Amino acid sequence: MREQLKSKLDxxxxxxxxxxxxxxxxxxxxxxxxxxxxxxxxxxxxxxxPKGAKRGRKPKNAENNA
Structure with missing residues (x-):
């Protein structure tokens, strides 16, 4: 978060x-x-x-649901 804010501030x-x-x-x-x-x-x-894997679910792929 700090780096993102610093970038926007710059x-x-x-x-x-x-x-x-x-x-x-x-x-x-x-x-x-x-x-x-x-x-x-x-x-x-x-x-x-935290660095690494992102949290949350991946969006469902329409092809796999058909």
Whole structure:
């Protein structure tokens, strides 16, 4: 979960920085995103998905049901 959120946050950061009009705005946004990254680092490892097989049932195949 942490990696997924970090990836989305990085994309959002690039979009926001592109829209900034001056250096002060860029510095302000970088500070805010830095704080958000620190908050992401506080997500406990137990909330991350376990690596390996995915959980859940596979969808039923229509060919096998006929």
């Amino acid at each position: 994309k959002m950061q690039m979009e926001v920085i592109r829209d900034c009009q001056n250096v002060e705005d860029v510095q302000l946004m970088l500070g805010i995103f830095s704080q958000m990254n620190e908050a992401l680092n506080q997500i406990p490892d137990t909330m991350n998905k």
